[in-house]
Amino acid sequence: MAAVQTRSERALNRVAIAAVLVITLLFLAPIYWITSTAFKPRNLATTIPPTVIFEPEISPFVKLFTKRSQLRAAPEPEDYAAAPWWERLVFDGGEKVVRSGRGDVQLSGYPNRFMNSLIVAITSTVLAVSMGTFTAYGFSRFKMKGEADLLFFILSTRMLPPVVVAIPMFLMYRAVGLNDTHWGLIILYTAFNLSFSSTATRAWKPSSRSCCQRPPRGSPRPPSFASSRRGTSMLSR
Numbered sequence: 001m002a003a004v005q006t007r008s009e010r011a012l013n014r015v016a017i018a019a020v021l022v023i024t025l026l027f028l029a030p031i032y033w034i035t036s037t038a039f040k041p042r043n044l045a046t047t048i049p050p051t052v053i054f055e056p057e058i059s060p061f062v063k064l065f066t067k068r069s070q071l072r073a074a075p076e077p078e079d080y081a082a083a084p085w086w087e088r089l090v091f092d093g094g095e096k097v098v099r100s101g102r103g104d105v106q107l108s109g110y111p112n113r114f115m116n117s118l119i120v121a122i123t124s125t126v127l128a129v130s131m132g133t134f135t136a137y138g139f140s141r142f143k144m145k146g147e148a149d150l151l152f153f154i155l156s157t158r159m160l161p162p163v164v165v166a167i168p169m170f171l172m173y174r175a176v177g178l179n180d181t182h183w184g185l186i187i188l189y190t191a192f193n194l195s196f197s198s199t200a201t202r203a204w205k206p207s208s209r210s211c212c213q214r215p216p217r218g219s220p221r222p223p224s225f226a227s228s229r230r231g232t233s234m235l236s237r
Contacts, residue, residue, distance in 0.1 A: 041093075059089040066090070067106040069100040119182055126190035131190070132197025139202055151199070158195045 005013075026220065037045050039056035075083075075091050087097050098106045135154075137145060169188065177228060178184035 058086075059093060059225065062086045062089055063093075063095075065108055065111055067108050068095040069098055070094065071096050085187070087192075120185045120189065123182075124186045124193065125191045127186070128193040128197045129201070132194055133198075133201050135194070135198040136200075136202035140196075154195045154198050156195075158192070162192070 001148070035058075036054075038060060040051070040054055041057055041059070044051045044054050063078050071091070071094050075096065080088065080091055083091065090097050099105055144150075153204065171177040177185070
């Protein structure tokens with residue numbers, strides 16, 4: 001039977017729900033602002049006070065992926081009519097898409113940079129999580145002297161400001177030929193994130209040691225495979 005709520009309890013529940021909704025909207029407001037700014041034209045994205053109500057455009061994304069140049073004169077009517085819809089958006093903004101000698105659209109540097117970020121992020125994450133898992137399992141499975149000090153030493157590498165090692169890392173990478181390469185960034189991000197990964201994955205410490213420890217003396221031994229098989233055959237008869 002459902003509990004009967006008093007008038008004050010119902011009012012308190014409504015106030016709590018309203019507070020949760022307000023807090024949720026406050027947390028979602030920056031995400032909405034970033035997303036809406038991506039669909040604003042340039043003249044509305046930098047206005048003070050900010051423009052809240054506007055007509056969204058997709059031309060910023062077209063300009064992000066293509067090379068453009070400033071128009072010195074209005075495009076010819078036949079060129080404007082023959083252009084695809086996305087190129088007309090660039091024409092309307094006073095620019096034109098740069099094409100090669102064969103007429104192919106030249107892409108900007110953004111797709112290559114985005115692919116570089118994906119390669120570095122995915123590879124460094126996989127390496128940091130896998131190596132951190134092995135490190136955490138070693139600390140969880142085996143007891144050793146100075147375990148807390150070693151864990152603090154591993155975690156303390158995360159406290160080092162990156163700007164402190166920026167110049168030494170650049171000089172070292174330039175000496176070994178790793179600057180401006182994927183593997184240079186992968187090694188650097190893996191080294192910085194390994195401490196956090198090993199500390200976070202060590203949360204299964206209690207279950208790891210309890211399942212792998214030997215039973216104390218005098219405790220009943222679990223039945224072996226042969227004895228369980230004989231008992232099964234006797235029950236089947």
